[in-house]
Amino acid sequence: MFLNGPPRPAVIYFLVDHLMGTTTIIDGKAKAAALSQKITEKAAVLRNNLGIRPGLAVVIVGEDPASKVYVRNKKRTAEACGFHSVKHSLPEESDQPTVLNLISQLNSDPDIHGILVQLPLPSHLNEQLVTQSIAPEKDVDGFHLQNIGMLTAGHLDNAFVPCTPAGCMVMIEEQLGHDLSGLHAVVIGRSNIVGKPMASLLLKANATVTICHSRTKDLPKVAKTADILVAAVGRAEMVGAEWIKPGAIVIDVGINRTQVEIDGEIKNKLVGDVNFEEALGIAGAITPVPGGVGPMTIIMLMSNTLRSAEMTTS
Ligand code: GUN
Numbered sequence: 445m446f447l448n449g450p451p452r453p454a455v456i457y458f459l460v461d462h463l464m465g466t467t468t469i470i471d472g473k474a475k476a477a478a479l480s481q482k483i484t485e486k487a488a489v490l491r492n493n494l495g496i497r498p499g500l501a502v503v504i505v506g507e508d509p510a511s512k513v514y515v516r517n518k519k520r521t522a523e524a525c526g527f528h529s530v531k532h533s534l535p536e537e538s539d540q541p542t543v544l545n546l547i548s549q550l551n552s553d554p555d556i557h558g559i560l561v562q563l564p565l566p567s568h569l570n571e572q573l574v575t576q577s578i579a580p581e582k583d584v585d586g587f588h589l590q591n592i593g594m595l596t597a598g599h600l601d602n603a604f605v606p607c608t609p610a611g612c613m614v615m616i617e618e619q620l621g622h623d624l625s626g627l628h629a630v631v632i633g634r635s636n637i638v639g640k641p642m643a644s645l646l647l648k649a650n651a652t653v654t655i656c657h658s659r660t661k662d663l664p665k666v667a668k669t670a671d672i673l674v675a676a677v678g679r680a681e682m683v684g685a686e687w688i689k690p691g692a693i694v695i696d697v698g699i700n701r702t703q704v705e706i707d708g709e710i711k712n713k714l715v716g717d718v719n720f721e722e723a724l725g726i727a728g729a730i731t732p733v734p735g736g737v738g739p740m741t742i743i744m745l746m747s748n749t750l751r752s753a754e755m756t757t758s
Contacts, residue, residue: 468729470615473620476739479614483746486656487526490753498753499528499556500745505543506536510701511562518560521659521742527749528555528757536566542567543579551579558584558749563637584748586610586641595644604748608676609642611740612695612731616672618650619693619729624651630667632656632683632717635677638697642674663687675717685722694723694730697737721758 474550491497500522515531522529532546543561548733551561559582565571575583575713580590586606594603605613620627629651633639639655646653656666658677667673667687675683688694698717703710714735725732 458513465504467724467727468619470619470729470731470736472611472615472731472736472738472740475615475618476611476743478575479743480521480746483743483750484525487750487753490750490757491526494757495553496729496753496756497526497528498558498749499530499553500558500560501530501532501550501553501556501751503532503534503546503550503559503561504542505538505561506566508564511564515562518742518745519717521746522749526734527746529679530556538569539568540569540573546578547574551577556582557752558582558745560585560745567716578605582752584745584752586748587636592636592641595641598644598648600648604752605645605744606637607744607748608638608697608737608741609645610744610747611737612642612674612697613645613649614740615695615731615736616646618692620672623692624649624672626652627671628639628652628654628669629672629674630654630656630670631674631676632663632667633674633678633697635676637713637753638674638676642676646672646674661683677717681717681719683718683723685719688723688726689728691728692726694718694727696720696731699733699738 502515502518504511517528519531520693533710546557550556561574562587563571565574575587576589578588580588583591583604586604591604595605620669624646629646631639631642634655634657643653643655651672654666656663660666664687668689670689672693673688674695674697678698680700680702696716700715702715704711704713714734720732
C-alpha cells in the first residue's frame with residue numbers, strides 16, 4: 445500500500461510544485477498572534493510602571509449580525525491583551541443625541557484611551573457627525589478628519605491610521621521591506637476606511653499608486669500591472685487569474701459570505717475578493733480569507749489603543 449497514494453510521474457510533481465510552491469501564503473493569524481504577545485507585554489509594562497491600563501470602548505448601535513461578531517472579537521482581543529475593555533450596545537432606534545452623548549462621556553473618561561463606533565450605523569444616524577465627534581486623540585479607528593489629514597500629509601507619527609490598511613501594510617512590508625520604490629501598487633476600492641488610506645500608506649512607502657474603482661476602464665488590465673495588488677471591493681472572488689501579474693503580492697481585504705454545496709449539504713463559506721485557487725501559482729504571495737487581513741485589522745486596533753494610552757504619559 446502507498447501511504448500517499450500511488451507514485452506520480454515527475455511531470456505531476458513539477459506541476460504541483462509550480463502550482464503550490466511558488467505562492468507564499470501570508471499567515472495573518474500567526475502574525476497577529478505574535479503582535480498580540482508584544483502588545484500584551486507592553487501593556488503590562490505600562491500598567492506596572494505607571495499604573496495605566498489601556499482602555500478601549502466599542503460602541504455598537506443595532507443588531508447587525510456581522511457587526512456583532514466583529515465587536516465581540518474586538519472586545520475579546522482587548523481583554524486578551526490585558527486592556528480595560530467596555531462594550532456599549534445601543535438599541536437600533538437610538539437617536540443622534542443619545543449616541544453623541546455617550547461619545548462625549550467616553551471622550552472625557554480618563555480610563556478610556558480608544559473609542560470605536562462600529563459601522564455601518566442605522567440609516568437614521570449621521571455617520572459623519574458621529575465619527576467626527578470622537579476626540580482625535582482617542583480615535584483609534586483613524587476616521588477623524590484630523591487623523592485622515594495627518595495620514596494624507598504623510599505625518600504618520602501624529603496620526604492614527606485606520607486598522608485594516610495598517611494591517612495590510614505590515615504584511616506588505618514583511619514581504620517587500622519598508623521601501624517600495626519602483627513598485628507599482630494598485631488598490632481596487634476607494635472607500636474612506638480602506639482604499640484611500642491604503643493608497644496614502646503605499647505612497648508614503650514610495651510605491652507608485654493607482655486607485656481603481658467600479659468606474660475604472662478595463663480593471664483587469666490595470667490590476668495586472670500591479671506588483672502589489674490590494675483588493676477591497678466587496679465582491680466575492682472577483683479578482684481572477686487574468687488580473688494578477690506573475691509574482692505579485694496580493695492582499696485580499698474582502699470578507700464575503702457565500703454558500704457552497706458540500707456532500708449535498710449547503711454550507712456557509714467566507715471568501716475574499718480574490719479567487720484564491722486561481723491566484724495560487726501566479727501570485728508571489730497572497731493573504732488567505734479567512735486568516736489574512738481580518739486578524740491583522742483587530743490587532744492594529746489594539747496597537748492604536750496601546751499607543752493612545754502611551755501618549756497620555758508624554
Ligand atoms: N466596519 C467595518 N470595518 C470597520 C472598521 O474598521 N471600523 C469600524 N468602526 N467599523 C467598521
